[in-house]
Amino acid sequence: MSVNRTELVAAIAERTELTKTDSEAALSALQEVLIDSLSKGEPVKITGLLSVERVERAARTGRNPRTGEEIQIPAGYGVKISAGSALKKAVQG
Structure with missing residues (x-):
């Protein structure tokens, strides 16, 4: 069994007391930082x-x-x- 994005967002929201919308935004921001940094070779x-x-x-x-x-x-x-x-x-x- 694996954790999909929706389940991950829900788990983050539960553990941080953020809304699911805020948790989704945080996960999306992490994704963007990873992509931007790696594309620059960092x-x-x-x-x-x-x-x-x-x-x-x-x-x-x-x-x-x-x-x-x-x-x-x-x-x-x-x-x-x-x-x-x-x-x-x-x-x-």
Whole structure:
């Protein structure tokens, strides 16, 4: 089972005593900050929770799974997310 955006907004509202509208606005603001920062190549670190950074991916040769034909995959960027200590502890139980 996973938590969707609506459930996350409701949980934030309940724990912070914010309205659901304010919680939605806060979550949207976090999303915008992540996107803006990563698009500029700036990492985002929330101590204890997670860190998110843009990483470069080199050009490489891949294979089309349907035909088996080799294809060239251009260089680009990806996103690396690392769990912080509090998140790691929570997962371990």
